[in-house]
Amino acid sequence: MQTTDVLVIGAGIVGAACAHALAQVGLSVRIIDARLGGATAAGMGHLVVMDDNPAELALSKSSLDLWHTWAPQIDAGCAFTACGTLWLAANEEELQAAHAKRATLQAQDVACEMLDAGALARAEPALRTGLAGALKVKGDSVVYAPRAAQWLVAQAAAHGTVVVEQAEATQIDGQTVTLRDGSQRSAGAIVLASGIHAPQLCPGLPLRPKKGHLVITDRYPGTVRHQLVELGYITSAHHSDGTSVAFNVQPRPTGQLLIGSSREFDTTDPTVNNTVMARMLQRALDYLPGLADLNAIRTWTGFRAATPDSLPLIGGHPEHPHLWLAVGHEGLGVTTAPATAQLLAAQISGGTPAINPAPYAPARFAGLSTP
Amino acid sequence: MHIVVNGAPLQVPAGTSVAAALAQQTPGTTRTSVTGAARAPLCGMGVCHECRVRIHGRTHLACQTVCTEGMSIHTDVGTAPGNATL
Numbered sequence: 306m307q308t309t310d311v312l313v314i315g316a317g318i319v320g321a322a323c324a325h326a327l328a329q330v331g332l333s334v335r336i337i338d339a340r341l342g343g344a345t346a347a348g349m350g351h352l353v354v355m356d357d358n359p360a361e362l363a364l365s366k367s368s369l370d371l372w373h374t375w376a377p378q379i380d381a382g383c384a385f386t387a388c389g390t391l392w393l394a395a396n397e398e399e400l401q402a403a404h405a406k407r408a409t410l411q412a413q414d415v416a417c418e419m420l421d422a423g424a425l426a427r428a429e430p431a432l433r434t435g436l437a438g439a440l441k442v443k444g445d446s447v448v449y450a451p452r453a454a455q456w457l458v459a460q461a462a463a464h465g466t467v468v469v470e471q472a473e474a475t476q477i478d479g480q481t482v483t484l485r486d487g488s489q490r491s492a493g494a495i496v497l498a499s500g501i502h503a504p505q506l507c508p509g510l511p512l513r514p515k516k517g518h519l520v521i522t523d524r525y526p527g528t529v530r531h532q533l534v535e536l537g538y539i540t541s542a543h544h545s546d547g548t549s550v551a552f553n554v555q556p557r558p559t560g561q562l563l564i565g566s567s568r569e570f571d572t573t574d575p576t577v578n579n580t581v582m583a584r585m586l587q588r589a590l591d592y593l594p595g596l597a598d599l600n601a602i603r604t605w606t607g608f609r610a611a612t613p614d615s616l617p618l619i620g621g622h623p624e625h626p627h628l629w630l631a632v633g634h635e636g637l638g639v640t641t642a643p644a645t646a647q648l649l650a651a652q653i654s655g656g657t658p659a660i661n662p663a664p665y666a667p668a669r670f671a672g673l674s675t676p
Numbered sequence: 677m678h679i680v681v682n683g684a685p686l687q688v689p690a691g692t693s694v695a696a697a698l699a700q701q702t703p704g705t706t707r708t709s710v711t712g713a714a715r716a717p718l719c720g721m722g723v724c725h726e727c728r729v730r731i732h733g734r735t736h737l738a739c740q741t742v743c744t745e746g747m748s749i750h751t752d753v754g755t756a757p758g759n760a761t762l
Contacts, residue, residue, distance in 0.1 A: 602725040
């Protein structure tokens with residue numbers, strides 16, 4: 306049987322970043338990917354500092370710092386663009402929320418500034434009039450995540466011994482993984498990074514699919530310059546039940562506009578739901594009326610892997626000593642893959658994690674430690 | 677029926693789709709990719725969006741549009757500066 310130090314299941318952005326970080330600390334890595342498709346290929350690739358709680362802020366801030374160190378080397382196909390985010394305040398109440406968000410971010414040395422209504426209109430003339438202002442977070446960026454995952458794997462290979470295998474893992478047993486063809490691979494440690502597919506290999510993980518819709522337009526360079534998100538996103542994004550939409554538009558380097566966002570629980574049907582799509586686009590038109598004149602060329606859906614507390618599972622499985630988890634990143638996996646990988650690599654190699662790993666420890670869920 | 681493609685006159689039979697009309701011209705392509713590559717109709721049924729063209733200031737799918745008398749077609753979608761439809 307072929308043996309490596311670490312076997313990573315899943316080559317999405319999280320698995321790729323884990324392989325990269327593990328190779329950097331000198332471990333040999335085998336990546337097994339079934340090409341089932343996941344959130345990396347379906348999402349927006351927004352690199353955004355989020356601050357709903359201190360643990361989310363620590364992970365996203367630490368990750369953005371890593372993305373910025375990678376940015377000068379990353380290849381053009383990854384479409385890394387430092388467009389920044391504008392958190393839009395529609396009224397006085399949201400403006401107060403923007404001020405509070407600024408204070409929270411600045412306390413962690415995240416560069417940001419308030420734009421009043423006039424400055425916002427000058428920054429983004431396509432927005433409707435009457436908005437109260439915005440918080441601008443300068444370091445937020447976008448990448449084309451599928452290509453970024455490939456780039457990370459290539460970088461990992463440049464650092465050390467990395468084998469990539471296209472195969473479907475069907476069982477994890479101790480230090481052995483069985484593949485669909487019946488063959489087995491063993492490793493000192495196994496990292497499960499297959500997102501929404503992970504419960505098939507590790508039953509009992511507290512992951513729920515959270516469906517999202519996206520639309521991409523034809524090319525309209527210069528229509529929008531920053532990633533635009535309504536501050537109401539923060540409340541709508543964390544509804545645990547029902548269907549919600551929020552305004553989120555991203556300028557792609559091609560000049561295309563990526564339009565989101567929606568959230569639906571309790572469905573695994575990948576079909577585009579036209580009712581949800583209509584609500585989402587109407588919300589977008591509320592902020593950018595000119596969108597009505599643009600051509601959309603594709604619509605699609607994807608599934609975020611959501612946990613009950615909206616924080617990912619990063620760390621050792623409490624019941625399986627050789628199994629490490631890097632799953633449940635919901636809509637923040639592209640942003641938080643770098644710090645996730647560093648946390649996990651430090652724990653696996655006996656190093657010192659850059660941030661406190663406790664909030665992300667899988668053992669926080671009772672079902673994992675008492676089967 | 678008389679149409680105009682990128683400023684050049686062209687005569688086509690009634691009922692001709694814009695995609696079919698463009699195929700009669702050299703180079704027979706429609707839009708240009710972000711890396712400058714020429715693209716042509718692929719699916720022929722309105723799914724692939726490779727045949728986007730500009731007709732009277734709006735983007736249309738060439739394969740889903742029938743030529744009308746005097747129609748002016750431009751194959752610069754995605755390459756015109758500032759706004760791809762204008």
